Amino acid sequence: MTNTKKRNTLTPTEIGAETKVQGRIFGEEDLSILGHVLGNITILGTVDVADGGIVEADVEATKVVVSGVVVGNVTATEALIIESTGRVVGELSAPTLRIVQGAQYSGRLDVGRMETKATAEPKTDTKTETTHEEQTKSEDLPAPVPLAEARRDRDRPTKRVLVKKRA
Numbered sequence: 360m361t362n363t364k365k366r367n368t369l370t371p372t373e374i375g376a377e378t379k380v381q382g383r384i385f386g387e388e389d390l391s392i393l394g395h396v397l398g399n400i401t402i403l404g405t406v407d408v409a410d411g412g413i414v415e416a417d418v419e420a421t422k423v424v425v426s427g428v429v430v431g432n433v434t435a436t437e438a439l440i441i442e443s444t445g446r447v448v449g450e451l452s453a454p455t456l457r458i459v460q461g462a463q464y465s466g467r468l469d470v471g472r473m474e475t476k477a478t479a480e481p482k483t484d485t486k487t488e489t490t491h492e493e494q495t496k497s498e499d500l501p502a503p504v505p506l507a508e509a510r511r512d513r514d515r516p517t518k519r520v521l522v523k524k525r526a
Contacts, residue, residue: 371388371404372395373391373392377497379395379469380395380398381396384400385402386427387403388402388404390513392406392412393409395415396414398415406424407424408424408445410426410442411484415431418455425439425440428446429447432449433453435505438455439453440457441462442462443465444461445463447463456468
């Protein structure tokens with residue numbers, strides 16, 4: 360007898376508006392966030408940060424839709440959408456990005472075909488749709504960093520320096 364997992368495609372797991380979650384969230388089902396999440400999120404599905412939802416975490420998912428607030432790095436393997444009510448501060452990485460007029464974003468951006476050196480092929484015609492007012496030419500962007508390398512750099516300890524003002 361084999362144990363097969365059925366993916367719930369009708370109803371996502373929901374973190375309610377009055378709920379605060381602290382820690383790491385892993386899953387294979389879609390996740391809808393109406394409350395507050397602190398930590399890291401890794402989902403093999405869609406993460407939807409609803410209007411009023413607050414995420415202070417790094418988010419990795421197949422698709423990410425932001426209508427609320429995200430403070431942290433966001434990596435989507437298929438698409439990233441920032442709706443008009445969405446606010447994001449952090450690094451964004453996705454093959455397809457849509458920023459709707461009215462959305463706010465601050466940070467670094469990697470858009471386009473995501474690949475590693477091991478799987479690199481000659482690039483074919485890849486189209487990236489964006490409604491952001493200031494579109495950057497693709498030749499001006501640095502090459503995407505492989506996910507393993509980005510994680511290694513992110514996890515390095517940082518040195519904090521306290522600066523005191525003289526009275």
